Amino acid sequence: MSVELLQSKAADFDAVDPLSSFRSRFQLPEGVIYFDGNSLGPMLKSMPERISKTLHDEWATGLIRSWNDADWINLPETVAAKIAPLIGAKPECVTVTDSTSVNIFKVLCAALVLNKGRKRIVSEKNNFPTDLYLVEGVRDFLQRGHEVCLVEDDLELFDSITHETAVVLLTHVDFRTGRMLDMEALTKHAHGHGALVIWDLAHSAGALPVHLDEVGADFAVGCGYKYLNGGPGAPSFVYVNEEHLGSAWQPLTGWFSHKTPFAFDHSYEPNQSIKQFLCGTPPVLSMVALDESLKLWRDVRIEDVRNKSLKLAEFFLECVSASGLDDEFSIATPLEHKDRGSQISLRFQGDGYAVMQALIARGVIGDFRDPDILRFGFAPLYNTFGEIFRAVQHLKEIIEIGEWQQARFMERKAVT
Numbered sequence: 223m224s225v226e227l228l229q230s231k232a233a234d235f236d237a238v239d240p241l242s243s244f245r246s247r248f249q250l251p252e253g254v255i256y257f258d259g260n261s262l263g264p265m266l267k268s269m270p271e272r273i274s275k276t277l278h279d280e281w282a283t284g285l286i287r288s289w290n291d292a293d294w295i296n297l298p299e300t301v302a303a304k305i306a307p308l309i310g311a312k313p314e315c316v317t318v319t320d321s322t323s324v325n326i327f328k329v330l331c332a333a334l335v336l337n338k339g340r341k342r343i344v345s346e347k348n349n350f351p352t353d354l355y356l357v358e359g360v361r362d363f364l365q366r367g368h369e370v371c372l373v374e375d376d377l378e379l380f381d382s383i384t385h386e387t388a389v390v391l392l393t394h395v396d397f398r399t400g401r402m403l404d405m406e407a408l409t410k411h412a413h414g415h416g417a418l419v420i421w422d423l424a425h426s427a428g429a430l431p432v433h434l435d436e437v438g439a440d441f442a443v444g445c446g447y448k449y450l451n452g453g454p455g456a457p458s459f460v461y462v463n464e465e466h467l468g469s470a471w472q473p474l475t476g477w478f479s480h481k482t483p484f485a486f487d488h489s490y491e492p493n494q495s496i497k498q499f500l501c502g503t504p505p506v507l508s509m510v511a512l513d514e515s516l517k518l519w520r521d522v523r524i525e526d527v528r529n530k531s532l533k534l535a536e537f538f539l540e541c542v543s544a545s546g547l548d549d550e551f552s553i554a555t556p557l558e559h560k561d562r563g564s565q566i567s568l569r570f571q572g573d574g575y576a577v578m579q580a581l582i583a584r585g586v587i588g589d590f591r592d593p594d595i596l597r598f599g600f601a602p603l604y605n606t607f608g609e610i611f612r613a614v615q616h617l618k619e620i621i622e623i624g625e626w627q628q629a630r631f632m633e634r635k636a637v638t
């Protein structure tokens with residue numbers, strides 16, 4: 223297909239895009255094509271006013287009274303109630319607190335205690351590092367002889383979950399390749415073998431429908447700052463299946479996890495609700511920012527977001543192929559819709575980091591993951607088909623003229 227045809231196809235898609243009105247709610251810099259919402263979602267235009275209100279009316283004026291008057295104290299529930307429908311959970315099974323890493327620690331400990339007769343923890347070798355480091359950390363800290371089994375290939379996952387498995391910790395959508403696991407089948411399989419399952423939804427929540435209650439997931443965690451656009455370092459969410467509430471305990475028994483924090487009791491009594499998964503005082507400014515971002519979801523269905531995400535990705539692949547980039551790049555993301563999340567990852571044989579830097583210099587922001595992956599995350603609430611067309615044109619030029627080979631693109635920064 224010719225370049226002109228692709229361009230007009232993009233324009234046609236954008237013209238009939240039912241989600242096109244959402245883009246104007248985001249503050250996106252001029253001249254930037256942003257495909258990194260899977261690392262840090264952009265800011266909503268309504269954010270400064272909301273934060274300013276919290277600063278001036280609530281903090282500066284209300285002072286300590288705002289814990290009650292502005293309902294700061296209930297922010298974990300208020301925010302969780304907005305996330306729950308996106309992940310197919312009852313609001314009383316979700317709370318918002320701490321970072322994803324800290325929440326992985328909590329649910330991993332909770333699950334290992336629930337299934338204490340067993341010693342094996344199953345995860346994937348390619349799982350996100352924090353998940354793997356925490357598995358090792360918890361194993362070493364508990365000193366109960368837990369054994370870690372890291373599966374090298376998705377195909378071996380089912381076989382590796384056996385009657386010896388205590389807990390399976392999996393990331394639903396792989397951060398490098400965008401590969402999505404079959405949550406329902408794996409959860410069923412694990413339960414059939416008496417194992418508990420923890421799902422890391424960092425690359426799923428806000429990108430595609432998830433049905434935690436329906437599939438019977440035991441625990442889940444996820445990120446506030448990726449597809450939920452909560453801002454840098456936004457708090458994370460944690461889900462505990464209703465069945466485990468009141469019996470699953472996490473060990474960070476800070477006062478917010480107590481039955482009656484403001485009774486200031488001398489001894490610990492766990493809260494019987496999801497609040498047991500809180501630890502200390504919520505970071506109000508960050509919670510408010512996440513709350514503001516989540517208001518978007520009053521007006522849009524996650525199913526519609528998923529539909530557009532798949533179309534954007536399909537069009538991206540079409541542009542890559544039509545631009546003759548097939549020879550330079552291989553597609554690391556599974557092609558079947560049911561097997562992928564909201565990103566396309568391209569593998570490059572040369573210096574992929576430099577190619578991404580060259581793209582960023584042209585205003586196309588994606589990111590690079592070692593050893594050879596260029597990631598393009600698609601966020602249907604603000605990305606357009608026109609952007610996809612233009613981004614791939616840039617990529618084509620960068621490759622054609624060897625622009626990425628300039629020394630300035632090869633210097634590694636701290637955050638890739």
Ligand SMILES: *Cc1c(COP(=O)(O)O)cnc(C)c1O
Pocket residue numbers: 321322323324350352353393397422424425445458
């Ligand atoms: C981004 C990400 C995290 C992030 O954890 P933090 O504690 O927020 O740094 C965790 N798991 C996965 C799979 C991720 O992609």
